[in-house]
Amino acid sequence: MSSPLDELTRTTGEWLRGEGPMSDVVVSSRIRLARNLAEYPFVSTAGPSERTEVFRRLVDEITALPFGRDALVVDMSETDSIDREVLVERNLISRQHAAGDGARGVTVSPNETQAVMINEEDHLRIQVLRSGMQLEVLWEDATAIDDNLSQKVAYAFDKQLGYLTACPTNVGTGIRVSVMLHLPALRLTKEIERVARAARDLRLAVRGLHGEGTEAVGDLYQISNQTTLGKSEQAIIQTFTKTIIPKIVEYEQTARDSLDKRRVHQVDDKIWRAYGVLSQTRCISSAETQSLLSPIRMGIHMGRFDRIDIRMLNELFLQTQPAHLQRLLGKVLDEEERGVARANYLRRRIADASAPRSN
């Protein structure tokens, strides 16, 4: 089972490197810009030949530009469902894009910080993502790609309404800023509702790890803007960098400090039980794995656990997800087989990491 994604799946991608500002709470940050070509109907109305034309044209333009020269081009119609799911798990495409049909694809930069979806809901979804809180850098990346492309193709743009998008909820800047946060302490101290309230006051949306749906698996929450018209991109970004994120990070730090002072045995117990299960399990689901990795992630950042480092934790987090696991083993597995394969993988990796070094 060789595929162009082989190279990709050997590593975790920049956004899971566990680095960058505020990375003990902010897992990753991302920006996407929605753009459409002026002379074509929007994706859902375009006929098959128009969609193919848009796809080919945009792939050509992107790969001719400096940022896209080394990009991996993935044509969705030639990609099997496991590889499409791998891209979703790596946060490079949306679920909708994986499940869609017709001519569509994505270009991915070698370090996975840039991924441009073609023919998703809009002709172009320029996405940039990095680990930690790096929205300013991301904005520079995104706007540069956007400027480059706008000199090659004519965007659908209106003087009053800005960038025209297939859905009027994205019209204007077409920007979606989102930050993924790990908030285990707020969850433990039952204060997570404070986050929702703070976000609500600023008209921001709070979601679980994979966007839609509300359950926060592994205590991971995503905060993103909803309005795209009437504010500049910088103003929207500043809501995150100056207001909401520092506030939530402070809430979480305060909650961690209070756990450290008042409930440290309980915290240690939670971390070590999780480690115990992960290192001994014989069959485990993806959801349980993620919820067990959460206290370990917190333990690493609180300085209470060092059997595993953050890089390895992120690797376990990604490689144990269903599609990655199947790629790793090179075959299609049913749910039970995955549970066993996942447990084997976790035990092996954890044992290797804690084995005494031979030198």
Next chain:
Amino acid sequence: MSIICQHCHEAKATVHITDTIPQKRERHLCEDCAIKEGVIIKQHHTTNEILQQFIKQKTGLGGADELTCPRCGMTFRDFQTKGQLGCPNDYTAFQSLLMPLIERAHEGATHHVGKVPVTADETLRRQAGLVRLRRELQDAIDHEDYEHAARLRDQLRHLETP
């Protein structure tokens, strides 16, 4: 079969979770208790939901939903069903019906403030820049950040006198 919330013992449990720590157990909670526990996040209506509700209100359109875009052939009713527009020209073709919806989805905003394509003509860029600077100036004054305000005022002067 309906299960009663294990937390308040009153409301019907609609959230079912399997905890793995400290031990494996199933819990059944009502929505309110699940929110208090942080199991789920209380959702305010997302912009998309507001939009969906709004576009489904077909009353009072007085046949205007038959409005058709001459370029892509989409009718406003098609948009109401699909939730997506057919082509960029729909924004012009359905303007009267779309604007209230756009305003509602974007906290009352009706004008783009932000970057414009680099190829767009210079006047357009200037206009957008002016609107943005004026707003930022107002913001700076509101926040009593006079140093920043002075800088913005200078930039504005520079832009206003080509």
